[in-house]
Structure formats: structure tokens, C-alpha cells
Amino acid sequence: MREDDSNWFARWEEELPSPDELMPITQTLITPDLALAFDIRNSTNSSANQPVPPPPPPLPTSSGNGNPSLATSQHNSSEFAADSSAELGSGTGGDEPARTLKRPRLVWTPQLHKRFVDAVAHLGIKNAVPKTIMQLMSVDGLTRENVASHLQKYRLYLKRMQGLSSGGGGGGGGGGGLSATDHLFASSPVPAHFLHPGRPPNSDHFLPFVPVSALQHHHHQQQMAVAAAAAVAHPQLQAPNGQFDHPFLARPAAQQQAVHRMGPPVHNAPVPGYVEDLESANGNAGRKVLTLFPTGDD
DNA sequence: CCCTTAATAT
């Protein structure tokens, strides 16, 4: 019943073993396959090709904007050294990690989606193509295909809305127009010009993009990941209609093309992504998902 | 080569 929910939050901390205990575990989870998977990075973009028009990193906040200016710090070293010598073929599989490793499915959290929307809003409809969006989002671990897939669905969502936005009414949630499958998209405000093709935003467009503050706090990360996973597992906790506003902060991405070699193992645990076991009561157990944005918050 | 869309798979 209800008590369950409230207690869950209160007791949630007690459930956690201890930060130090979790640390090694998470590292174990990501190092083996994820490290490789991420390092490889898809795409055949081998040549130093930068056909991308200058993505405006420093966005001057439009005046009159009620948004607080945020710092634009973007550094995050997500280099992790996979200790191949410690692998020891024993255990699972035995052979060396295949190069054809499949990464876990990406979970589009409201925060991640928001970043996606902001990026699209800033690029403009015409420039909002998977590659550009991906680069602007600067979320490491995020692939072009991830974005493309999401973009496809998002466009369908926008079209669907235009269709039934006329006539007013809309009848909140009722009717057959709105699907229960739009939870994610509904959690983020859609810029007006998205719905009106052929009409670029007049002069100043708001949206200073979300300047990710570089927070390098590591200790609450586990809890964050848990919270993110919980959000996925309990979508009902999010406001079905209202905004999903969390004090969470976005996490900056690592320098993409910059290849910095770190020889000696460092204690750095930037965790590019997060792997959690998502148990489902619907026979969907055992599936692993990748949770990005382990945003750290104080 | 990359993007878009539809269909299909997991």
C-alpha cells in the first residue's frame, strides 16, 4: 500500500551496503565488456573529419531569459584502462572478449531526453541530424544510432501531436490520440517551433542549452544510479503530466576525439555509463540496461 | 557517406 512507497524512500539508504563495497562492483561490471565497447565507438569515422558546422558551444543566454546562467565546463575524463592481464580467461566464456560485443540497451531517462530536445532546439530543425545532435549532446557512450532511433520516434511523436492539436480539446489523455507510449516525450516541453514547420524562431531563441556543470563528485553516484534505475522501474513516480524536475545535474561528456593515454591505473571512476540489472515481473528479467547520466548532485 | 522512413527483431 501507500506506506510502502514512503518507507521505500526512507529506508532506501539502509539497503545499500556501503559505498566502498559498491564501487568495486560497478567497476567490475563496466570494465570487461563496456570498456571495450565504448572504446571502439561505432561508426567508420576514422578520418579526422569535422564536417560539422561550428556547434556553438558558448551560448550567450538570451536576455530576458528566466533561466539562470550556468557554467559551461566540459571536461570529463572517461578514460578507463581495461586491465587485460587481470582478465584471466576463467569464468565466463573463457575466450577473450569478442570484438562483437553488444552493448546493453540505452535507457532514455527524462534527463537524457531533455538534453536531446535542447540539442535539437539549438541546432534547428534542419541541422538536427543524428550526428550533430549526438555531438552536441556530448554524452559519451551515446552512439549515432542511439540518437537516430530516438529521433525517429520523436519525429513521429511530433507529427502525431500536430495532427490532433487542432480543435483544441485534446481532452487530456483521453481519446485515442495519445498513447501511453509517449510518457518519455511528454516529460519534456516541446519547443513551439517544432510543431510549426516553416517558421523559424524569431530572432532570439531562448534555450541556452543546458550547460553541463562539471561535477566531479564521486560518492553519491551509486545512489544516483539507483535513483535513475528506480525512475525507470517506477515510471509512475514521475509526474505523468507535469514536469519531471529533479535537482539532478547533467553530466558532461568526455572529450571525444581527444585520446589521452593514462598508463597507470587511476582511481578515477567517471563511469561513462551504468549497467544495472533490471528485473521485470514480466518475464523480462536478466536483461541489462545502460543508464547514462549518473549525474552527481550534492 | 549520411539521413530518413518503414518494417522488423529483440
Place this chain on the structure above:
DNA sequence: AATATTAAGG
């Protein structure tokens, strides 16, 4: 249901 993957056309 949510994502990923593939196929075909531009």
C-alpha cells in the same frame, strides 16, 4: 513497451 537493427530510397 522501448530500443535496436535492417532495408530501401535520396
